[in-house]
Amino acid sequence: xxxxxxxxxxxxxxxxxxxxxxxxxxxxxxxxxxxxxxxxxxxxxxxxxxxxxxxxxxxxxxxxxxxxxxxxxxxxxxxxxxxxxxxxxxxxxxxxxxxxxxxxxxxxxxxxxxxxxxxxxxxxxxxxxxxxxxxxxxxxxxxxxxxxxxxxxxxxxxxxxxxxxxxxxxxxxxxxxxxxxxxxxxxxxxxxxxxxxxxxxxxxxxxxxxxxxxxxxxxxxxxxxxxxxxxxxxxxxxxxxxxxxxxxxxxxxxxxxxxxxxxxxxxxxxxxxxxxxxxxxxxxxxxxxxxxxxxxxxxxxxxxxxxxxxxxxxxxxxxxxxxxxxxxxxxxxxxxxxxxxxxxxxxxxxxxxxxxxxxxxxxxxxxxxxxxxxxxxxxxxxxxxxxxxxxxxxxxxxxxxxxxxxxxxxxxxxxxxxxxxxxxxxxxxxxxxxxxxxxxxxxxxxxxxxxxxxxxxxxxxxxxxxxx
Numbered sequence: 001x002x003x004x005x006x007x008x009x010x011x012x013x014x015x016x017x018x019x020x021x022x023x024x025x026x027x028x029x030x031x032x033x034x035x036x037x038x039x040x041x042x043x044x045x046x047x048x049x050x051x052x053x054x055x056x057x058x059x060x061x062x063x064x065x066x067x068x069x070x071x072x073x074x075x076x077x078x079x080x081x082x083x084x085x086x087x088x089x090x091x092x093x094x095x096x097x098x099x100x101x102x103x104x105x106x107x108x109x110x111x112x113x114x115x116x117x118x119x120x121x122x123x124x125x126x127x128x129x130x131x132x133x134x135x136x137x138x139x140x141x142x143x144x145x146x147x148x149x150x151x152x153x154x155x156x157x158x159x160x161x162x163x164x165x166x167x168x169x170x171x172x173x174x175x176x177x178x179x180x181x182x183x184x185x186x187x188x189x190x191x192x193x194x195x196x197x198x199x200x201x202x203x204x205x206x207x208x209x210x211x212x213x214x215x216x217x218x219x220x221x222x223x224x225x226x227x228x229x230x231x232x233x234x235x236x237x238x239x240x241x242x243x244x245x246x247x248x249x250x251x252x253x254x255x256x257x258x259x260x261x262x263x264x265x266x267x268x269x270x271x272x273x274x275x276x277x278x279x280x281x282x283x284x285x286x287x288x289x290x291x292x293x294x295x296x297x298x299x300x301x302x303x304x305x306x307x308x309x310x311x312x313x314x315x316x317x318x319x320x321x322x323x324x325x326x327x328x329x330x331x332x333x334x335x336x337x338x339x340x341x342x343x344x345x346x347x348x349x350x351x352x353x354x355x356x357x358x359x360x361x362x363x364x365x366x367x368x369x370x371x372x373x374x375x376x377x378x379x380x381x382x383x384x385x386x387x388x389x390x391x392x393x394x395x396x397x398x399x400x401x402x403x404x405x406x407x408x409x410x411x412x413x414x415x416x417x418x419x420x421x422x423x424x425x426x427x428x429x430x431x432x433x434x435x436x437x438x439x440x441x442x443x444x445x446x447x448x449x450x451x452x453x454x455x456x457x458x459x460x461x462x463x464x465x466x467x468x
Contacts, residue, residue: 026049031044036078037078040426041081041085042085043085043086043090045086045087045089047069047089047090048089050092051093052095060089062173065173069088071457072088072091073092074086074092075144075147081423081425083147083462085461091198092114093141096114096115097141099112101203108206109203111142111201113141113142113143114143117137117321117324118138120134120142121134121320127209128208131206132207134320135150135153135160139326143199145160146161146202149379157371158374158380159380161377163204164190164203166180167199168202169199172453172454172455172457177197185447190377191379193465193466196447196448212322221350237323238371239369239370242346329396332392333425334391335421337417338387339385341418345388345419349367349390353409363402368391368393369389378438378444379444394407411427430465431464431467448466
């Protein structure tokens with residue numbers, strides 16, 4: 001396997017303690033303050049650790065245990081929830097990135113956990129390959145995407161964690177483990193919230209790269225309510241973007257075009273291969289509806305321009321990794337509701353957002369709807385027909401006190417319809433509410449007790465959502 005590629009993040013203010021028998025970068029003198037991309041979480045850790053190999057990662061955890069310190073792994077900071085926040089040790093794997101091994105015969109790729117998804121997607125696309133379920137932000141690291149349950153959109157598209165065939169993880173005792181399907185704690189580790197250990201690399205299933213044929217059609221509110229959730233089955237990838245206050249709704253159907261079986265990985269001619277735009281081709285509200293404007297304004301800029309130039313065109317072609325978002329985030333609330341609840345949830349959401357506008361500031365906050373297939377992960381999507389993922393977003397420039405009534409009202413609606421909160425987004429639920437929502441909760445708790453009995457990876461946020 002190839003050694004991880006260091007990212008150049010090591011500066012003169014970071015001390016290499018390898019001479020003292022601790023081969024890791026362990027910064028205790030004025031460690032940097034940390035803030036996520038959405039400015040919704042901050043931390044001032046006592047120690048900033050930046051191991052460069054799995055062995056250094058294991059020694060990092062052992063060193064923290066000797067000092068009685070808790071550790072939080074941190075990726076690119078794309079999550080809006082404070083999952084990564086740690087006030088004792090924050091451990092970054094961004095120095096461990098790249099493809100460790102590509103096994104085309106076995107149909108797998110082993111990737112270092114600090115690898116950004118955009119880099120991984122582009123590297124595989126150049127070989128005519130891709131990973132199923134790839135979704136999230138292009139800057140998001142593989143480890144962060146797995147920890148938060150990132151996914152694309154479509155009832156045939158499960159979370160990225162469902163594509164994992166092997167995980168390498170350092171547990172709370174500093175032991176380096178390899179977990180595979182069939183191991184008792186494998187499913188929990190594939191979507192772990194960073195609560196079971198530090199994932200150092202993962203092996204993922206491969207599939208042929210393909211291009212996406214994108215067709216878009218605006219629909220009115222009445223038509224949307226009449227369609228119900230059936231439109232989610234009209235294509236492999238489907239999303240809806242909606243600006244409630246304007247009553248201009250647009251369902252975006254994304255169809256798989258053809259497998260790139262030649263292995264050339266040639267970029268699509270219409271949409272840049274680096275990603276459709278800041279919101280991703282089928283992103284949620286995070287940029288898809290941030291701009292006010294014309295019929296096509298809910299779409300990312302390059303796609304919007306193409307559609308405005310050829311409004312009668314049947315389809316636009318894009319590479320698969322155009323699904324990844326690539327711009328600045330919004331403040332987002334996101335819940336997955338049962339498919340049968342989608343139409344009533346949207347109807348109630350429309351009413352509560354209108355009410356919040358009359359009681360406070362009238363806002364045209366964007367709403368996005370995506371879909372996700374069921375999986376076997378304890379904290380993933382429960383078995384069944386899949387779920388509709390509804391997200392409400394607000395520009396970061398809007399103060400939380402202005403958007404608060406809208407977010408609280410929306411969360412109440414989505415919870416009332418049996419919604420499951422997105423682990424990387426904002427929500428107000430605690431351990432007892434979450435335990436009642438996830439059939440695999442006891443399985444995850446057992447995995448945590450086995451892999452981190454001393455709660456080495458604990459934090460105030462994890463105490464709230466997972467308990468002790």
